[in-house]
Each structure stands twice: as structure tokens, then as C-alpha cells.
Amino acid sequence: MESKSQQAEETGGVPGGVTGIVFPGMGPQDFSVSGKFLLIDPVASEMLAEASDTVGYDVFARYKDSTSDYSEEAQIAFLVVCLALARWAETTQGVSPQFCAGPSFGGKGAAVYSGALAFGDAVRLTSRLARYEAAFFTEECPGIVTHSFARTPRAVLDTISAELTASGEWHEISCHIDDDFYMLSLRDERLEWFQKRLRAEGGMPLYTMDPPMHASLFAPLRDKVEAELFGELRFADPRIPVVADQDGSVRTTADGVRGMLLDGFVKPVVWPAVVDTLLRSGVRDLCVAGPDSLFSRVPRTTRNFRVDQIGPRSVLQPRPTRA
Known part of the structure; x- marks a missing residue:
């Protein structure tokens, strides 16, 4: 003790x-x-x-x-x-x-x-x-999910977010948990693409929340x-x-x-x-x-x-x- x-x-x-x-x-x-x-x-x-x-x-x-x-x-x-x-x-x-x-x-x-x-x-x-x-x-707002992921520094997330923006995709950070741990809300149709981009940058996709939150x-x-x-x-x-x-x-x-x-x-x-x-x-x-x-x-x-x-x-x- x-x-x-x-x-x-x-x-x-x-x-x-x-x-x-x-x-x-x-x-x-x-x-x-x-x-x-x-x-x-x-x-x-x-x-x-x-x-x-x-x-x-x-x-x-x-x-x-x-x-x-x-x-x-x-x-x-x-x-x-x-x-x-x-x-x-x-x-x-x-x-x-x-x-x-x-x-x-x-x-x-x-x-x-x-x-x-x-x-x-x-x-x-x-x-x-x-x-x-x-x-x-x-x-009223179908097809939106919130996805959590780790091992993704903010600079990396900003790069991926810029790509979503350039393609006309709505998305928002829903949770900032730690320096490299976030949750992002986006259309579920882009979730698979997003997960692949995270992995390509060394990130680790975790789980998807449906209904989404905080946007x-x-x-x-x-x-x-x-x-x-x-x-x-x-x-x-x-x-x-x-x-x-x-x-x-x-x-x-x-x-x-x-x-x-x-x-x-x-x-x-x-x-x-x-x-x-x-x-x-x-x-x-x-x-x-x-x-x-x-x-x-x-x-x-x-x-x-x-x-x-x-x-x-x-x-x-x-x-x-x-x-």
C-alpha cells in the first residue's frame, strides 16, 4: 500500500x-x-x-x-x-x-x-x-455514420480530409480523443474508401457508430x-x-x-x-x-x-x- x-x-x-x-x-x-x-x-x-x-x-x-x-x-x-x-x-x-x-x-x-x-x-x-x-x-439524415480510428496524427487526418473535400464529400470530426485518435462522421458510402486511406497512411480503423453523433x-x-x-x-x-x-x-x-x-x-x-x-x-x-x-x-x-x-x-x- x-x-x-x-x-x-x-x-x-x-x-x-x-x-x-x-x-x-x-x-x-x-x-x-x-x-x-x-x-x-x-x-x-x-x-x-x-x-x-x-x-x-x-x-x-x-x-x-x-x-x-x-x-x-x-x-x-x-x-x-x-x-x-x-x-x-x-x-x-x-x-x-x-x-x-x-x-x-x-x-x-x-x-x-x-x-x-x-x-x-x-x-x-x-x-x-x-x-x-x-x-x-x-x-431526415440517412446514410451518415461516425467512424473511430487510431494511430492517425492530425496532419495525416487533414490530408485525407482535404481529399474528401476535393471530391465534394461532407465530413466532420466528431471526437478528438487523443493526439492520434479521432472519430469522423461521413457518408457510409465513403467509409470503405476512408478505411483504406487510413490503413495506407499507417492508421488503424476501429469501429463504426450508427447512429452517428456530434456534427x-x-x-x-x-x-x-x-x-x-x-x-x-x-x-x-x-x-x-x-x-x-x-x-x-x-x-x-x-x-x-x-x-x-x-x-x-x-x-x-x-x-x-x-x-x-x-x-x-x-x-x-x-x-x-x-x-x-x-x-x-x-x-x-x-x-x-x-x-x-x-x-x-x-x-x-x-x-x-x-x-
Whole structure:
């Protein structure tokens, strides 16, 4: 076990450092693990029951039968898993964050955890958003995907982007994860070409998200959601500051968190900006609450923080307690 002096040395002289909590963006889940956690963990089970009452159907049953990684019920289940893991971190590991962040889908978890949005409202929002997005990307903006890729420096991405522009192809960066890790939204008809160009330049294509996210082209969806969904929500000033995933700004008001969630439709995630803000705020310990293989692992995160990635698999296994 590390001494307090050793911890202070590792955290730049700040004894124990300041703790931040991150709710990760959503990716494919392993149902055998997440499903087991939802049934076994008492907090998760209670929250899952509340979520089912809120939407009027058995979320777990639909999640079990879901064939899509991003179905409505999968999104609700992911929200529940992340928030229950955050509670587990508090009660079991003694985590007491002074800052909160939630890139991409994680923004909903951050809004709830910070106290800016009630859990029931977040569940209703997640449910209805899934339906709005499905309709929008089927009827009004079809054929767009968001593709993630690594080992691609910005200069290389700019070269490939220039080729897309020269051919008249719309495209936008949707996420900036690390110095050589991005997500790009583009027409699915050009995805194969894009992947080949990445490989030719030494890049590594990863996975494709459908529905897509975080691009100015989706402004009509943002406006519709604000007009028809957000008017029903009550936001409060957060109890702990929320770091916006678009620019690293610190949101301490209800309107600030509300705006962050809406901006997520049309502005890219810029994770380095979040990291910079957390560092300036003295954060040295970072708890990532939720299934994650991205934000907790990239060098921008691991070289700046002591990271505790708390996922369902790790919670279901014995873990040492924190000092």
C-alpha cells in the first residue's frame, strides 16, 4: 500500500490530489457481465426497477433480447450501470469527487451524478432521445455514420480530409480523443474508401457508430429535441462542477449543464480539453465509472492521472480497498 507521502509525490505534491469522476461514452456492452451486475448489485437493481417503472416496460427483459448495441433499452441499461458503479465507488472505495465529466453519452450520467438532472428525467430523456435519433437518421439524415480510428496524427487526418473535400464529400470530426485518435462522421458510402486511406497512411480503423453523433449537420435534431423534450426537464445547479466535453469549460449552473447536453448534438467531443481543465483544477485521481475501453486507456488520460476504471466485471470480482 502506498504511503501518503508517496501519493503526494506522484500527484505533484498535492496530498492525495483532487478526485474527478468520468462517465464514459457508450460502446458495445457485454450483456453477460453488465446483465449480471444489474441483477446482483442492489443499487443497480433498484435503479433498474425505477427505470422500468419510468418507461413502462421491463428494461432488463428488452435489453436481454436486444440485437443492437445502441438500442433504447441498451442505452438505459448503460446509464443505470454507470450510475450504480459510481455509487459503488463511493461506498466501497471511498471515492469523493470534486469534479465530474461525461464525454458523449456520458453527459447524461454526469448530469444526474452532479445533481443537475433527476434520474427519472434522465431515463425519460434517454428513452425518447433514442426514438428521436432513430427517426431523424432514418427519415431526415440517412446514410451518415461516425467512424473511430487510431494511430492517425492530425496532419495525416487533414490530408485525407482535404481529399474528401476535393471530391465534394461532407465530413466532420466528431471526437478528438487523443493526439492520434479521432472519430469522423461521413457518408457510409465513403467509409470503405476512408478505411483504406487510413490503413495506407499507417492508421488503424476501429469501429463504426450508427447512429452517428456530434456534427453540425445534426442541428435540426438538436432544435427539435430542445423544443419538444428539454422543455419538460427541470435542471438544477449541480452540486459539483461539471466539465463540458466540447471545450473543457466548467459548468456550475443549471443552464450550463443543459447547454452542454444540447451542444453534444452539434459539437465534437474534445477530450484533451477536458483533461487540461481537470489538471488545472488539481485533479490527480480519476475514477471512470462504467464499461470503458477508451477514455480510461488513452495516453492523454493515463499519463496525467492515476486512473481507477470501475466496470461491472471488476466490481463482480474481489478488489482491494483504497487507502
